[in-house]
Amino acid sequence: MNSDLKREIIFDNYKEPMNKGLVEDESYLKANTKSDSCIDNLDFMMKIEDGIVKDIRFDGEACAISTSAASIMIRSFIGKSVEEVKNILENYVAMIEEKEYNSELLGELNVYDEISKQPNRKNCALLPMQAVEKMLNSLK
Amino acid sequence: MNREDFPILNNGKIYFDNAATTLKPKCVIDAMDKYYLEYTSNIHRGDYDSAVITNKLYDNVRNIVSEFINCDANTVIYTSGATHSLNMVVFGFMRYFLKPGDEVLLNKAEHASNILPWIKLQEEIPFTIKYIPLNEDYSLTLDNIKKCVTLKTKVVSLAMISNVIGDLRDIxxxxxxxxQNNIIFNVDGAQGIPHxxxxxKDSNVDFLSFSGHKMCGPTGVGILVGKxxxxxxxxxxxxxxxMNSFFEEDNSYELKSIPxxxxxxxPAIAxxxxxGEAIKYLMNIGMDNIHKQEINLKKYFLEKVKDINNIIVYNKNINSGIIAFNIDGVFAQDTSMYLNHYGIAVRAGNHCAKMLKDEMNIKNTVRISMYFYNxxxxxxxxIEVLKNSKDIFKVVL
Incomplete structure (x- = not known):
């Protein structure tokens, strides 16, 4: 993917993020994610039925990278099984941390494959995933 | 002015984050190097030559502080920074002074270090914290305070200059x-004293806290002055x-004198x-000259920024070198990333004043804070970079 296309995908997801805005529904799992090193602060909620992710929503204040990553992540995860989501999540984190990963699993999330060149933005790209991880861990 | 005194400025970068910490002039770095290279020793213990030199230099900083802000040298306490100083006031004095039902007046523009210690102490003593309402421009004046004072008010605690809005309070x-009203006046001078x-003595302040690193000094040292x-x-x-004169098996002990x-x-001897060297350096330039230069820089920025439509400045009429702004529709952190791309260091966030969002209806701002060497x-x-900010996402993404 060339860098113009990556930038375009990130920008579109920042300007019009998918599923921004929370709903009142007790059947959703919930998690907040923020970091000590930046000022992003996002709330997530996720609905799982029969081991399938039915919906993820988010809201809050965050930079272009965190917001777009939340949006792309949500699009990638909805409809997948919990196991599939865990697998994507693992590979995505490996990509951001510059470890070995399977890019074929990541689809649009590959737009962040060069984010490690900006170390202070790695955290922004990881925040939404950390929220999903928290919510999945709460299932145990 | 005095840019040649700061070796770091040779890196070609622009540093506008002086409210976080300031750059250090060579004379300060040299003074500390000299201690490490020529006469390293502890204080108040050795009889050898280098210890005598260290003692003299270390103790003399109280005299330098006393000259700098007109206080008695024996009321100058070395701390690790303004946060430490403020904690000493709250947990060393207020813990034994405040009674249940007393009122302490704070405000929502204060730094965490002038709010959290009070919240913590309140867990021990059921006194009341009242937040003085700010004016429309987020400033705080004596009138605001008067409206909140009751017979139960025992303490007013506030910053000389707030660290987000930069408004200068009439101390x-x-x-x-x-x-006049028998209220203890505790002042956080971290953003005020350097500028x-x-x-x-002339201000009727009871306790004053400030940090070294925000005034050309090193990190890890600050001052508490009290009556x-x-x-x-x-x-x-x-x-x-x-800090002790003696302690015995029967649990008796005696403390040394103040301070x-x-x-x-x-302590942090170096x-x-x-x-001490930083304060001498600032006095040599003249605090009035420093303040004047910062105000001139701020006025110049405000004049120039008027022509850029999408910049929102939140504190135009404030008499200090702090500017809080946002690019319309852009998250503060994206703006700071964008400016960093051009070698300009600013701060994005809530600047440790996490309650201020209640007053401003905006959580995060970009902060430019000037010092005399800007x-x-x-x-x-x-200004040139901000003018071109329509391309911001081409740069930050």
Missing amino acids: KSIGEYCH MKFDF YELLEKMKPIMYGGG TRFEAGT EVIGL SFEEIDKL
């Missing part, structure tokens, strides 16, 4: 009012070596010496 009038002339009669009632929050009893353990050319560069 002298507030001090006089507090004094303007201040007279402790002597209040320091006599204050208890140390740390006990150990250097030494508040300085347990080996840093205290560095701070230049008009640097502001020109900043």
